[in-house]
Amino acid sequence: MDLSNLNQKQREAVTSIGGPMLVFAGAGSGKTRVLTYKIAYLIQEIGLDPKNILAVTFTNKAAQEMKSRVHNLINVPIDGISIGTFHSIGANILRKEIKILGYENNFSIYDQTDSRSLIKTIIKDLDLDLKMYDPKTAQIRISQAKNNMQSPDELLSSSYNRIEERYAEIYKIYVNRLNENNSVDFDDLLVLPIKIFQESEEKLIKYQDKFKYVLVDEYQDTNKPQFELIYSLTKIHNDIFVVGDDDQSIYGWRGADISNILNFNEAFDNSKVVKLEQNYRSTQNILSAAWSVVSKNSQRSDKQLWTENEKGDLISILESFNERNESSKILKNFLEVKKNNQDSKNSDFVVLYRTNAQSRVIEDEFRKAGIPYQIIGGVKFYDRKEVKDLIAYMRLIVNHNDSVSFDRIINFPPRGIGKTTLNKIHSLLDDKKILDVISDLSLLDVGKKQKKSINDFYNLIRLYSDKSKNQSPSLLINDLIHDLGLKEYYMNQNTTESNDRWLNIEECINSIADYELLNKDTRLSDYLQEVSLLTDIDSWNKQDDVLMMMTIHSAKGLEFPYVFVGGLEEGLFPIVRPFEDGDIEEERRLFYVALTRAHKKVFLSYAKSRRKFGGEPIKTAASRFINEIPKKLINLDFISFDESHTNVQHNSNISIGNIVEHKLFGKGKVVNIEGEGANSKITILFFNNERKKLIYKYANLTILKES
DNA sequence: CTAAGTCACCTTTTT
DNA sequence: GGTGACTTAG
Numbered sequence: 123m124d125l126s127n128l129n130q131k132q133r134e135a136v137t138s139i140g141g142p143m144l145v146f147a148g149a150g151s152g153k154t155r156v157l158t159y160k161i162a163y164l165i166q167e168i169g170l171d172p173k174n175i176l177a178v179t180f181t182n183k184a185a186q187e188m189k190s191r192v193h194n195l196i197n198v199p200i201d202g203i204s205i206g207t208f209h210s211i212g213a214n215i216l217r218k219e220i221k222i223l224g225y226e227n228n229f230s231i232y233d234q235t236d237s238r239s240l241i242k243t244i245i246k247d248l249d250l251d252l253k254m255y256d257p258k259t260a261q262i263r264i265s266q267a268k269n270n271m272q273s274p275d276e277l278l279s280s281s282y283n284r285i286e287e288r289y290a291e292i293y294k295i296y297v298n299r300l301n302e303n304n305s306v307d308f309d310d311l312l313v314l315p316i317k318i319f320q321e322s323e324e325k326l327i328k329y330q331d332k333f334k335y336v337l338v339d340e341y342q343d344t345n346k347p348q349f350e351l352i353y354s355l356t357k358i359h360n361d362i363f364v365v366g367d368d369d370q371s372i373y374g375w376r377g378a379d380i381s382n383i384l385n386f387n388e389a390f391d392n393s394k395v396v397k398l399e400q401n402y403r404s405t406q407n408i409l410s411a412a413w414s415v416v417s418k419n420s421q422r423s424d425k426q427l428w429t430e431n432e433k434g435d436l437i438s439i440l441e442s443f444n445e446r447n448e449s450s451k452i453l454k455n456f457l458e459v460k461k462n463n464q465d466s467k468n469s470d471f472v473v474l475y476r477t478n479a480q481s482r483v484i485e486d487e488f489r490k491a492g493i494p495y496q497i498i499g500g501v502k503f504y505d506r507k508e509v510k511d512l513i514a515y516m517r518l519i520v521n522h523n524d525s526v527s528f529d530r531i532i533n534f535p536p537r538g539i540g541k542t543t544l545n546k547i548h549s550l551l552d553d554k555k556i557l558d559v560i561s562d563l564s565l566l567d568v569g570k571k572q573k574k575s576i577n578d579f580y581n582l583i584r585l586y587s588d589k590s591k592n593q594s595p596s597l598l599i600n601d602l603i604h605d606l607g608l609k610e611y612y613m614n615q616n617t618t619e620s621n622d623r624w625l626n627i628e629e630c631i632n633s634i635a636d637y638e639l640l641n642k643d644t645r646l647s648d649y650l651q652e653v654s655l656l657t658d659i660d661s662w663n664k665q666d667d668v669l670m671m672m673t674i675h676s677a678k679g680l681e682f683p684y685v686f687v688g689g690l691e692e693g694l695f696p697i698v699r700p701f702e703d704g705d706i707e708e709e710r711r712l713f714y715v716a717l718t719r720a721h722k723k724v725f726l727s728y729a730k731s732r733r734k735f736g737g738e739p740i741k742t743a744a745s746r747f748i749n750e751i752p753k754k755l756i757n758l759d760f761i762s763f764d765e766s767h768t769n770v771q772h773n774s775n776i777s778i779g780n781i782v783e784h785k786l787f788g789k790g791k792v793v794n795i796e797g798e799g800a801n802s803k804i805t806i807l808f809f810n811n812e813r814k815k816l817i818y819k820y821a822n823l824t825i826l827k828e829s
Numbered sequence: 830c831t832a833a834g835t836c837a838c839c840t841t842t843t844t
Numbered sequence: 845g846g847t848g849a850c851t852t853a854g
Contacts, residue, residue: 476842478841543830
């Protein structure tokens with residue numbers, strides 16, 4: 123195999139076979155190349171069968187790309203390889219083995235919304251107050267417990283008050299309900315395979331034997347179950363190869379444990395470490411800026427990127443009056459770069475931001491200018507109501523236990539089944555399948571009309587269930603939509619909104635057809651699994667010449683010649699939450715990730731005031747991260763004040779983050795300010811955890827500490 | 830039971 | 845400025 127495209131370190135990583143290896147791969151150091159060559163090398167030079175390789179990537183898209191790159195390198199079919207995200211690999215294992223745990227292999231995969239609505243039902247069933255026992259909090263607690271691999275009983279015994287105990291109780295019921303619904307949530311996709319391996323030595327050996335070589339990308343963002351999974355799979359043969367960069371660890375908030383990478387050689391005996399420090403992506407100036415920022419972090423492995431690339435442009439700072447102004451400056455600079463670089467394409471540019479909410483204003487500006495763009499993230503296609511409704515039909519057709527989907531569609535489109543009737547159905551549930559409950563309506567005490575429509579619904583689902591055994595998903599869905607009269611339903615409303623909804627249904631039909639084309643002999647359940655694990659980024663077509671907009675989290679692993687980062691303001695990036703020392707080091711790593719996406723040029727932008735929730739503008743200050751970049755790397759010419767807007771009043775000396783005292787309510791922290799001056803409304807989170815909104819001029823606050 | 834209208838909370842980040 | 849939960853009139 124020709125390895126002349128690799129530098130010496132990369133070659134070492136590729137050719138050193140056997141035993142655990144950790145590759146510290148800095149941003150732009152050829153990490154993907156190393157992984158691709160490694161897989162190709164294992165197949166071609168070592169003679170490993172592709173089906174004995176497990177490769178974990180961070181997105182499904184990355185998996186697809188890796189597969190085709192390896193194929194291009196060695197020209198041998200590698201269809202047998204197991205490659206995908208942790209979640210999709212977990213799902214595939216469960217499809218085959220979940221019977222051991224008392225589920226059927228046609229299980230549904232619940233997303234966050236589905237799982238939250240199940241939790242909500244449970245809290246209501248327990249007659250608990252939804253204000254006191256918040257479904258969202260419960261969901262977070264449960265997810266954390268699962269990611270710590272804590273059982274409901276373990277959570278219960280570690281609870282320190284009544285409320286926490288209740289959450290543990292909700293957790294316990296939730297686990298049972300999922301099981302009764304023959305459904306799993308996202309966390310289960312990681313945790314249940316581990317459980318199978320714990321309970322069945324035979325299965326564990328089977329998979330240890332199958333996955334003779336295990337490779338993991340973005341290792342710095344693995345969490346406890348993910349570590350556990352690969353640890354148990356590789357325990358015997360020890361052939362594990364991981365690639366990562368602790369400086370790019372940005373998923374701590376969802377349980378990713380940076381110590382997985384920092385302590386790799388303690389977990390895996392006799393491991394080797396290779397550091398890739400030569401960067402091929404960015405200019406020297408960008409790298410120096412990135413370095414000056416991330417080196418402020420205390421918890422990091424020792425390494426420093428270097429490059430042979432030219433110094434390049436300085437980093438430009440764009441200062442704006444407000445978020446609208448910011449958007450137009452981004453647009454203006456985009457147009458200018460394009461003008462000065464005639465061969466640059468729209469797709470050479472990306473606009474990054476900390477939160478999805480920031481995209482709207484920027485989007486407006488580019489739409490008005492007629493620049494084609496695509497937004498990744500935000501409200502996902504498969505999260506839309508109409509799409510979820512359709513998916514719920516498919517799920518119930520496949521899985522008759524799925525009560526969450528049942529509840530969703532029993533009265534959609536409206537067929538006269540209300541809350542009362544639904545409650546009566548649920549009271550007959552016991553441990554039956556939800557669909558079987560309505561197979562016999564003699565026990566159900568509801569009106570004639572209701573009975574008729576429930577019965578029609580039952581027959582419809584049964585009919586399509588039978589059809590699904592020998593009809594292709596796309597034909598099936600077309601018929602179903604026709605039978606439900608969905609087109610008429612949306613068209614009759616004849617609003618822009620309902621028209622949009624119908625278009626989304628059509629897009630959904632297309633996506634099924636596409637999926638069918640790419641995957642022979644697809645069953646409905648395959649498509650459903652695909653859909654639940656798909657993210658926006660997976661559907662991004664790189665061929666399209668469009669400018670991209672996305673959060674920095676979504677941009678992980680991507681690169682662009684020109685990068686704009688918007689909203690570099692204290693409180694937004696880095697984001698800070700009252701009474702919680704948010705992880706500033708993780709925010710800094712996020713900023714590092716943002717900078718290192720760029721090949722040629724970075725624009726950092728901030729606004730001096732910004733609206734939140736469409737409310738009054740709030741004064742904002744430039745992000746500390748901007749000040750962490752040495753002045754010599756910054757192009758100050760780009761700082762321009764908007765003269766027309768300089769007469770802003772800023773007479774109140776109170777600002778977000780101040781600790782204040784109120785005569786009546788005591789001490790608290792300012793978390794929000796709406797408006798300016800004496801009439802501004804100050805939101806204060808008092809130390810007794812009460813939140814109050816006060817008018818500044820009446821509140822008579824004493825500022826105890828400036829933030 | 831439905832549809833239309835009001836309200837509260839929201840925004841970190843995602844598989 | 846958007847969503848989902850709750851309310852109220854038919």
